[in-house]
Amino acid sequence: FFPMVMPQLTALQRKALDLAIREGYYGYPRHIELEKLAKIMKISLSTYREHLRKAEKAVLPKMQTSMLKP
Numbered sequence: 001f002f003p004m005v006m007p008q009l010t011a012l013q014r015k016a017l018d019l020a021i022r023e024g025y026y027g028y029p030r031h032i033e034l035e036k037l038a039k040i041m042k043i044s045l046s047t048y049r050e051h052l053r054k055a056e057k058a059v060l061p062k063m064q065t066s067m068l069k070p
Contacts, residue, residue: 008058009054009055009058009059010051010054012051013051013052013054013055013058014055015041015051016037016041016048016051016052016055017052017055017056017059019037019040019041020032020037020052023036023037023040025037034048034049034052037052
């Protein structure tokens with residue numbers, strides 16, 4: 001599934017999403033905050049947030065659609 005979605009992301013969007021997943025951003029409780037992820041990527045918080053949101057916007061609807069199919 002993800003190989004079909006990931007090529008639609010820019011390199012920075014993919015990197016931001018991969019980093020968030022790898023560092024536990026989506027875990028509960030969160031293991032890292034956006035500020036730290038931005039520092040790791042060496043970009044501003046607002047830029048990191050923009051890359052991550054665009055990646056989520058591209059990936060999440062496709063995941064929902066695939067999960068609704070029987």
